[in-house]
Amino acid sequence: MMTRWPSPAKLNLFLYITGRREDGYHNLQTLFQFLEYGDDIDIEPRADGVLQLLNPVAGVADEDNLIVRAARLLISKGRERGIDTGAWGADIGIEKRLPMGGGLGGGSSNAATVLVALNHLWKCGFSVDELAAFGLRLGADVPVFVRGHAAFAEGVGEVLSPVAPPEKWYLVAHPGVSIATPLIFNDPDLPRDTPMRSIETLLNCEFANDCEVIARKRFREVDAALSWLLEYAPSRLTGTGACVFAEFDTESAARQVLEQVPEWLQGFVARGVNISPLQQAITGYAELR
Numbered sequence: 028m029m030t031r032w033p034s035p036a037k038l039n040l041f042l043y044i045t046g047r048r049e050d051g052y053h054n055l056q057t058l059f060q061f062l063e064y065g066d067d068i069d070i071e072p073r074a075d076g077v078l079q080l081l082n083p084v085a086g087v088a089d090e091d092n093l094i095v096r097a098a099r100l101l102i103s104k105g106r107e108r109g110i111d112t113g114a115w116g117a118d119i120g121i122e123k124r125l126p127m128g129g130g131l132g133g134g135s136s137n138a139a140t141v142l143v144a145l146n147h148l149w150k151c152g153f154s155v156d157e158l159a160a161f162g163l164r165l166g167a168d169v170p171v172f173v174r175g176h177a178a179f180a181e182g183v184g185e186v187l188s189p190v191a192p193p194e195k196w197y198l199v200a201h202p203g204v205s206i207a208t209p210l211i212f213n214d215p216d217l218p219r220d221t222p223m224r225s226i227e228t229l230l231n232c233e234f235a236n237d238c239e240v241i242a243r244k245r246f247r248e249v250d251a252a253l254s255w256l257l258e259y260a261p262s263r264l265t266g267t268g269a270c271v272f273a274e275f276d277t278e279s280a281a282r283q284v285l286e287q288v289p290e291w292l293q294g295f296v297a298r299g300v301n302i303s304p305l306q307q308a309i310t311g312y313a314e315l316r
Contacts, residue, residue, distance in 0.1 A: 030069070030070055030144070031068070031069050033066075034067065034121075034136045034140040036061070036132060036297070037132040037168070038062065038272055039059065040057075041229065042235075042236040043056045043221040044221055048183075054182060056181050060194075061177065061302075062297040064295060064297035065133070065304070066137060067121070067122040069119070070141075071118045072116065072145075073118060095119075098117065101115075101141075101142060102115050104151075115145075117145065128204075130267055135162075135169045136172045136305075138169050139162055139169050143309055155174060175303040176306065177192060177300075179229075196298050198273045199270055199272045200272070200293065203291065212267070217237070242264050242268040248291075249264065256271055256272075261274055
């Protein structure tokens, strides 16, 4: 039987880079919150050990797709545990809404959803901690999606502390460009010396994103999007971009601005939530057992 699983977007409500490590990665402090908006992943288990991606991404080989990599990683970890994984197969389809290179965590969220859903459907028995550790091998943002709670993140983004920021409404706008994360992090002008602060201090400061200055410098579309959105509400970049967002107290206020979005911007309105739609879904499936 085919089941549908949410693969939600995330926002970085703030993002500060506190240093560069010897391995080239950056230490950061960021605040993740989920959106009630994202991709949907359809999964139908099969008993012949075949993994099939029903709608491959143009230009991306299946073996490089995070969805397939997540499924194969789960199989590999099952074998390491001594489980007979020969019958672990699935048909996997995706209804894609989140733009690639948008800073909304689409690929990481897809990987996390596959790990969580197949762990349930295949009855693997891995704990959330184990799934989060597996996910870190696929990307720094995967663990927060696996755990499904809004979080303050440190390190490269893998040291997570659950938090509960206000659940605002957001207008998210995509300026039509894709930004590769390394492009931002390798820029020599990227701020890398923001002082480390406690989460209590950060929650009481005005939120900002250290990547924003580089994204605006390198992509005039991002600069234009932020300039337009700032006329209506506090706005900033999410992740390394390219999406920008503005926060509102009500859905109606956000939608009023959405109606005025210029043609060169694509936008949507969604509520920020501290328990992700994926976490709500897996809880629901567990209660049905």
